[in-house]
Amino acid sequence: MGVVVSLDDKKNNTGSVQPLIDLTKADMGRVNELILSKAGSDVEMIPEVANHLISSGGKRLRPMITLAAARMFGYRGDGHVKLATSVEFMHTATLLHDDVVDESDLRRGKSTARMIWGNQASVLVGDFLLGQAFKMMVDVGSLEALDVLATSASVIAEGEVMQLAAAKNLETTEDEYLAVIKAKTAALFSAAAEVGPIIASASRTDRQALRSYGLNLGLAFQLVDDALDYGGNAKDLGKNTGDDFREGKITLPVVLTYRRGTSEERLFWRDALENGANDDKGLEKAKGLMTRYGALGDTIQRARHFGGIARDALAPLDKSPQKDALLEVIDFCISRVN
Template identity: 80%
Template sequence: MGVVVNLEEGKRGAGSIKRLIELTADDMARVNELILSKAGSDVELIPELAWHLISSGGKRLRPMLTLAAAQMFGYSGEGHVKLATSVEFMHTATLLHDDVVDESDLRRGRKTARMIWGNQASVLVGDFLLGQAFRMMVDVGSLEALDVLSTAAAIIAEGEVMQLDVSKNLETTEDEYLSVIKAKTAALFSAAAEVGPIVAGASRNDRAALRSFGMNLGLAFQLVDDALDYGGSTTDLGKNVGDDFREGKVTLPVILSYRRGSEEERQFWKKAIEENETDQAALDKAVRLMNKHGAIGDTISRARHFGEIARDALAPLKNEPQKVALIDVIDFCISRVA
């Protein structure tokens, strides 16, 4: 079974990851082989459950960032393939854990693993994938890469706990929310981009540039997802539109709408988010209020802001094909809401 790479582009084709896919195709083939190998186990449930999610599609951006970043500095060994696979396993484990915490029913248009095999199996298989990820990091033999990825794993877990604290809390501030997504989402983007130059022996300045690029790309990516949940399509989002609303998640569009709304509108948000009154009529009203107060547009503006910071982070680097491809990724991310 091969890993499916989603070639989805932005709504108007304004952004594309085609160049990134082409540059990393050979290395991604090696990553896919390693995924097949390392997701295997004599415990039948482990590969069965892992493959349910791994084979369900997705853009595979994070491992491709690692591969392209290593290529940019002339790396030609095997370490970047193992690190890219580690990054993908970390991401997959996070999704398995997220679906349990969020009590999600669908992921990429399919039933979540927890709906088929239960919460306990999902958590434990996620733990197995994390263990395999760290074994591959050790195999690479780079303490610096291990440090970056292990630190990211801890930060992601902190982000999960932070999200529990803000869950259904309509008094959450924008800064508090940005702290959550910086940990939950952007930390892995940042680590994925940084370990490429590390294994390639690049300078600390080059490492810092890719680290900043990844962090700000991750923030932009998550904010676009937040906007798409209220104004996109299932194809754009990889899950059902309105899932965040139905799960009572306090994302930036909700925060801005609640802050800017009248007392009557705030009562609506309290019933929806805190009391789970999230039927289709409530979702339609939520979208109307967001449009009224410019919440979706401002969320997209924030995403564009972080996208520009990511672009600026790459500016000092040589104009290698991989650099151009990484800039394309920024455009692709933002174009999903174009």
């Protein structure tokens, strides 16, 4: 049984990340050099594990947002490069930790670090990257930027624990799930966007605008990922489709379908996610139920809602190439399901 995400009000403007890539190309070159430098270590396994994930083909959206947000407000130093690298290291560390917690075998079509080097190495190299990230934050010399990124690191960890506590819990509510992804995913997007205006000495209003933009973009991004896991393809998702189902993850499409279903259908979800009856046949049934109850389309509608808030957050800011590029990113993130 196939599944089609219902997008009746699909827009012609699908957005693109290319303007952001073009605007930040020179600075990202410096970020990439710094990544290679700071991921180095005399302990041979550390650069091996770090480079395995760093070179795996992600778009590095978060550090590009940091670079663009700083340039938007006229920043001319080099602190944004160190902060962008810190953001990428924080993201990489969370992926290493995530794959251990989720017992994931593949990421972006490649074996996860834990499958090659083991869980212990993955966790410890993630810790190494976090340490390097904080050293670079200190080098920048902005206590406010350090505070924002350090706070986001704590919030992300809280989100991981919240997700662990909610694992396989089908009584999870939509509000509870949104709280998890706000901490686990959106917090780093928010921090990545906010530190740009901070080091550019922008006004508190401008700083709040970028914080709101990043937070709501992160929520939209994660909700689209949730829908793609059941209604997309591996290329768009960066991992195998159906992984959330196989790992017993509670995501918004599951929450909505479970609550809208019959008692018999709820028994299916319990058997699949709580008892591990999550083979390919089970996945196809899950997709069919999501189609029946409109859960994927509603998940995308919620993503569009948060995307709209992100767009509104930037509306009062002066027009600039960076602002236009960041607005395009919103459409790009949501258009992945089109």
